[in-house]
Amino acid sequence: MKKLINAISFLILINIIKLFSGCGPCDCNIAPGTFDFTQIKTENINNAGRWHSITESDTLKAAAVAFKISVSGNDTLLSAYHISSFGFSQACAFECYCPIPFKPNQLIEDISIKTIYDLSDDMPAGSDITNFFVGYTDNYSNTSDKLYLSIDEILNKINPDMLYDTQTVSFQVYLKKEITVQKAQFLFSITLSDGRVLSDTTSLITIE
């Protein structure tokens, strides 16, 4: 009986120690998942004001034509799991949250933007107008009135070492020229390091 009491006391003591010593930094030692880029999506940006915002509207200002391009994998986002421990749960004031790391199997090597309609003498239908765009990336975004990046600079910054809780890489592009026609539409093509090209066409834009 005495041995049983000692054993139970010892187990309780161990769990009490674990209870209070468990509140440390989260041990997020999770192996990264890999994925292939398979999808591309374009969204319109309203950049008429000081700050840009994604818009459902297909009407953009003539000198404020801008888009957000997202390149992603097929799998849906996996939810994070909580660290569990044997015995009592940790007596912490927070839950341990470990973001799932993802590593893409491909690099984004090239961005190409073509106009579907005539926009001006130097932007005829079908021409590559990539050089008329500038933009931002996820890790260099317009949070403090920064100047833009050129497309080459976007390509240098766009490939992350690791993504967390997402399989999506996105960037924004802004047209430097003012469009003088009433309608515009663009074809975005992303060339990956495995030779595949992902393409998407924007909606038909009404120029205001």
Add this chain to the structure above:
Amino acid sequence: MVLKYRIKAKIKYVISFLFIIYATTFLVNAGDKTIKKYSFSAYYGLRNVKCDSFPNSNNLDFMNYLYVETEYPEFAEYDFIGFSAHLWFKNNWDVDIKLAMFDDFIPDNINISAQYFPFKFIGFNMAIYGYPQTMENFDYFHKINEPDYYTYADYRQRNVYELGLLAGPVLKFHYRILNVVMKLNFGINELFPFSEDIHQKQIDANYRRKLIYETNWSSAFFFFPETELEIDCFKISGKTFGVRMQSNWFTTKRSIDYTKTVFEWTEDNSSKQIVKNPKHQFSKFEYDFGVFLRL
């Protein structure tokens, strides 16, 4: 940048304070052989500033944005408290150290002078003189002149600092309980350079640009007469207590020139322009009242 300025100012404070303590202690202890007498004083003062303001031209003129009280012009632009030490040496040299501070408690208003009196009443004064002043809302130039842009400045207010050397004749006389010192100073000072960024985005357009203003060292001659009056009130154990009043007038004509770099769209697309602005007539009038202890 503000933090960097404040840290530098606090370092100046520590150095200045230690210098006063060391110099006074050293000389006093070295002392009976060196110093006849010395005094310490504390005072409160006001500073009125006047500066020409010119209409906006094509280029920003920072002198138009020096802080001048316009809503209540009868009020002084700055008030300050100050501490000073005056040492009378046996070989006809006097040293005067004055440090004053605004409500930020940074003693960056300095006046460290040495006077030599080959004659009883007339001598020669040399000094280092420095003071800060506030400049603010210079982004309004762009907001007024370029209404089709959103305009943002990293900082809309800053202190600009002038430091100079001066010299001139000094007159002093003593009559019973009155002590008067009058200095007629001429000097040259430098405005410390600074840099300001303005960010702009065109309304209803993607166009963005960044303007960087980098000012140059800017010299100007100044005229700076000073008058100080002390009245001995009472003595205790050989120490004299009294009141003091001081006033000075500072006038100069200066401009703030700069190099303007404009970045359009991206950081690698820039152009530079050197801008020389017209000179503004600038003056300030100070007066302060305080108490002193002479030993």
